[in-house]
Amino acid sequence: MSDETAVEETPIEDVAEVDEAREALVATMTEKLSDGIVETFVKPGDDVWIRVSRDAWVETANVLKSEMGFGFFNFLSAIDWKPSPFGRDMDSQVDLAMNPTDETTDVGDAPLETGYAGGDTRFQLFARVNDVTTARAVTIKCDLPDDDLTAPTWIPVYPGANWHEREAAEMFGIEFTGHPNLRKLYLPGEFEGYPMRKDFALLARRIKPWPGIVDVEQMPGEDEDGDASEEGSGA
Amino acid sequence: MTSISETEQLRYISQQAADARVNVEIETEGMTLNLGPQHPATHGTLRIIAKLDGEQVVAAEPVMGYMHRGYEKLAEVRTYPQVTTLINRIDWTGSFANETPFILAAEKLMEIEAPPRAQYIRTILHEMSRVANVMLGIGDMGVQVGATTPVFYAFRDREYVLNQIEAVTGGRFHPNFDRIGGLKDDLPAGWIQNTKNAMGKVEEFCDQIEDLMYGNEIFQARTRGIGIIPKDVGLAYGLSGVNIRASGVDWDVRRDALPRGLVYDQVDWKVWTHPDGDCYSRMWVRLQEVREGAKIVTQLLSQIPSGPIMAKVPRIIKVPAGEAFVETENPLGVMGYYVISKGDLNPYRVKIRSASFNNVSITPWLLKGVFVPDIISILGSLYFILGDIDR
Numbered sequence: 268m269s270d271e272t273a274v275e276e277t278p279i280e281d282v283a284e285v286d287e288a289r290e291a292l293v294a295t296m297t298e299k300l301s302d303g304i305v306e307t308f309v310k311p312g313d314d315v316w317i318r319v320s321r322d323a324w325v326e327t328a329n330v331l332k333s334e335m336g337f338g339f340f341n342f343l344s345a346i347d348w349k350p351s352p353f354g355r356d357m358d359s360q361v362d363l364a365m366n367p368t369d370e371t372t373d374v375g376d377a378p379l380e381t382g383y384a385g386g387d388t389r390f391q392l393f394a395r396v397n398d399v400t401t402a403r404a405v406t407i408k409c410d411l412p413d414d415d416l417t418a419p420t421w422i423p424v425y426p427g428a429n430w431h432e433r434e435a436a437e438m439f440g441i442e443f444t445g446h447p448n449l450r451k452l453y454l455p456g457e458f459e460g461y462p463m464r465k466d467f468a469l470l471a472r473r474i475k476p477w478p479g480i481v482d483v484e485q486m487p488g489e490d491e492d493g494d495a496s497e498e499g500s501g502a
Numbered sequence: 503m504t505s506i507s508e509t510e511q512l513r514y515i516s517q518q519a520a521d522a523r524v525n526v527e528i529e530t531e532g533m534t535l536n537l538g539p540q541h542p543a544t545h546g547t548l549r550i551i552a553k554l555d556g557e558q559v560v561a562a563e564p565v566m567g568y569m570h571r572g573y574e575k576l577a578e579v580r581t582y583p584q585v586t587t588l589i590n591r592i593d594w595t596g597s598f599a600n601e602t603p604f605i606l607a608a609e610k611l612m613e614i615e616a617p618p619r620a621q622y623i624r625t626i627l628h629e630m631s632r633v634a635n636v637m638l639g640i641g642d643m644g645v646q647v648g649a650t651t652p653v654f655y656a657f658r659d660r661e662y663v664l665n666q667i668e669a670v671t672g673g674r675f676h677p678n679f680d681r682i683g684g685l686k687d688d689l690p691a692g693w694i695q696n697t698k699n700a701m702g703k704v705e706e707f708c709d710q711i712e713d714l715m716y717g718n719e720i721f722q723a724r725t726r727g728i729g730i731i732p733k734d735v736g737l738a739y740g741l742s743g744v745n746i747r748a749s750g751v752d753w754d755v756r757r758d759a760l761p762r763g764l765v766y767d768q769v770d771w772k773v774w775t776h777p778d779g780d781c782y783s784r785m786w787v788r789l790q791e792v793r794e795g796a797k798i799v800t801q802l803l804s805q806i807p808s809g810p811i812m813a814k815v816p817r818i819i820k821v822p823a824g825e826a827f828v829e830t831e832n833p834l835g836v837m838g839y840y841v842i843s844k845g846d847l848n849p850y851r852v853k854i855r856s857a858s859f860n861n862v863s864i865t866p867w868l869l870k871g872v873f874v875p876d877i878i879s880i881l882g883s884l885y886f887i888l889g890d891i892d893r
Binding site for chain 2: 313314316332338339340341342344346347351380382383393395399400402404406424425426427429430438451452453454455462463467469472477479482483486
């Protein structure tokens with residue numbers, strides 16, 4: 268499934284609804300950053316996503332804070348779009364590496380399915396800032412190439428990004444250039460690996476059956492795929 | 503045997519003294535003070551390494567992770583209804599409020615809405631967890647600055663609120679009561695009147711504590727003009743909730759960006775701010791929050807509509823693909839969940855935006871230059887819960 272179809276499918280319910288304030292925000296950002304913006308997505312009445320290039324990552328923050336009034340730093344983190352090769356495997360009902368066809372399938376070759384505003388790479392930074400005077404908010408995304416997981420730091424613009432970047436660094440292995448203190452935040456200093464990456468195995472799920480399976484197993488009287496049976500909810 | 507005259511002896515002594523003074527002025531040595539990990543002001547296990555020069559802090563470095571449980575990773579291998587059990591334990595003094603934004607995010611992706619009765623009860627419980635949480639914070643602040651009485655009053659009166667939460671959810675601390683599409687159960691008989699009485703007790707507590715603590719000279723001396731956070735700095739660090747409203751920012755998610763599924767717009771209440779931004783104003787705004795919370799709950803209790811408490815939701819919940827971020831005004835500040843779904847039983851990625859994480863990230867900036875006893879005032883007035891930092 269390509270990114271475009273995923274993006275276009277969602278707003279079908281909100282036909283003819285146009286979010287003027289959010290469209291205007293996107294237009295202003297496009298004007299100010301021009302080439303820096305890769306893709307945008309507006310969900311009317313809900314939210315707005317802007318994907319920028321890595322070179323424009325800090326410039327985006329600058330523009331948002333000093334020119335657009337987005338003074339409130341909400342959060343910064345990363346997403347790993349490559350599905351886990353393990354999934355929830357022991358006695359798992361559906362989530363066999365997001366690919367229920369065959370347990371041993373290597374999902375490494377499957378095309379990446381990314382979210383709103385698209386994405387081309389496995390790792391994506393995303394951050395959110397708010398404007399508290401008008402109660403607007405925007406989510407910024409940024410692709411990071413697999414062979415060069417670095418991004419410039421946001422600290423000079425939003426000092427609150429400091430700890431968020433440290434967390435993203437230890438959990439995903441992303442290096443933030445210019446960060447003054449990129450030590451581990453939560454994990455012990457000698458910890459190896461990046462736990463929030465999808466290919467980091469969660470040991471508890473590897474060594475014993477998933478206890479939560481009882482919640483999603485097919486009950487007597489339910490239809491074959493164990494899905495959405497109304498009798499089941501009254502039990 | 504050589505003898506020295508009295509004048510020589512005096513000169514010698516004064517020279518020694520002068521040397522000593524000079525030495526003190528030239529060669530001072532810094533000292534490192536290790537605060538925590540188990541100091542009561544840390545509400546859990548936060549360690550602060552403070553480099554001191556005399557009584558003043560030169561640099562402070564918070565160390566955390568003693569309680570990191572990895573909820574973001576664990577949520578990826580659980581179904582949506584199972585995640586609420588985990589996230590109950592993020593801010594353990596206001597547990598129900600942790601569930602609300604996650605449930606609302608899931609409902610947003612599924613495009614369903616809880617029935618009105620469930621929305622009202624949800625708002626009431628959300629607000630009651632705020633009252634219980636902030637009461638504890640106020641009482642605890644008393645202990646931090648040396649007054650033991652307020653904490654006993656706070657724990658005594660907080661029990662009335664917790665009893666009511668227990669009566670409806672079955673859990674004093676971890677209700678796990680919110681469901682996608684509604685609530686687990688309806689209210690028990692007689693609960694509305696009992697809760698109104700409990701809210702009366704809360705308002706009494708507020709009046710009492712205002713006299714006892716806020717009017718106290720020592721309390722004011724320990725908190726006024728200390729730990730001042732300017733508006734812009736606070737916002738850039740992502741401070742939210744009371745901590746930013748006490749710096750004069752008039753912003754409350756309950757009023758300005760109310761997510762669908764909560765009914766704060768149905769009642770008459772006020773967002774309190776304070777222009778000073780110091781420890782005292784943070785605690786003052788907190789007290790007003792408790793008052794407003796009691797007011798909101800009392801009003802909502804008389805308005806609860808009748809009807810079902812659960813929308814039609816399949817037993818096995820699959821959330822359609824998409825991304826949603828829902829934030830609510832929680833007791834400690836703005837809390838949000840960024841949920842990415844790929845149409846499966848379990849979320850693909852959950853980013854937990856917890857209030858205390860951002861609120862505490864300002865401490866290295868804020869503690870620079872303050873005196874040692876003020877560290878405690880500042881930490882107490884920022885009021886964080888470690889589970890909310892470490893997640």
